[in-house]
Every structure is written in structure tokens, then in C-alpha cells.
Amino acid sequence: MAAAILKHLAGRRIYVESAGVRPGEPDPFAIAVMEEMGIDMSRHKPVSVGDLHDLSFDLIVTLAPEAQHKALELAHGYAIDVEYWPTPDPTLASGSREQILDAYRDVRDRLFARIKQRFPLTGAGGV
Incomplete structure (x- = not known):
């Protein structure tokens, strides 16, 4: 969701x-929750870090502890900043479909706010 946002x-x-x-x-x-805000992720194919062909990143943002450790290993020796x-x-949410969707909406909204704060974009494409 973060990359799509x-x-x-x-x-x-x-x-x-x-x-x-x-x-x-695909989740x-x-x-569903990204579609609610007009972002189509239906063609997204989840891949692993090992599947990436281009590692010339300036920044890696991780959202989970395991991903943070993997990113730090990947960035070691390169001029890549890593943020956690x-x-x-x-995916750990339980209950009704609506309760699970609410958990996803919460994550989506948190990511949206964090991304807008970290990457202040204005003009075409910016929201």
C-alpha cells in the first residue's frame, strides 16, 4: 500500500x-481499501527483495522488523538510507469482513499521512 500511495x-x-x-x-x-481512494492495485504482483533487479535506491522504507533487518543487510556498504x-x-486482523477492512483502512490512512509528511509533494500528481 505504501508504494502505491x-x-x-x-x-x-x-x-x-x-x-x-x-x-x-495479491492481498x-x-x-479493496486502496480502491476506495481511487488507487488501483489490482495488477500489483508482490515480489521479494531478492527479485529486484535494480538496487540503486537512495532510500529504503521498511514497515516491519524483519524487513528492517533485511534492508540494513542489503544497504550495507552502499549509500542507501534506511528508515523504519x-x-x-x-493481515493479523480478525472478526467480520468489515472489521478486517477497518484494520487495513487504518494502516492505509497512517501510511498516507506519513508519506505526505515525509515526501511533501506539490503540483501535478500531488494531493
């Missing part, structure tokens, strides 16, 4: 990639 806000002004510690499957709850934004894991 930044791509939405920045357009082509910032190169953004998304990768996890392990490859996964229908993430797709502790984020609740909405």
Missing part, C-alpha cells in the same frame, strides 16, 4: 518499487 502522489517524480522479505500473493483487502516506520500488520 507514493506512486499516486508523486507520479513519475520519484522512482518507487515495492518488495517484501518473501514473495506473496484482496489491500486492493513501525506499522501494524493488518
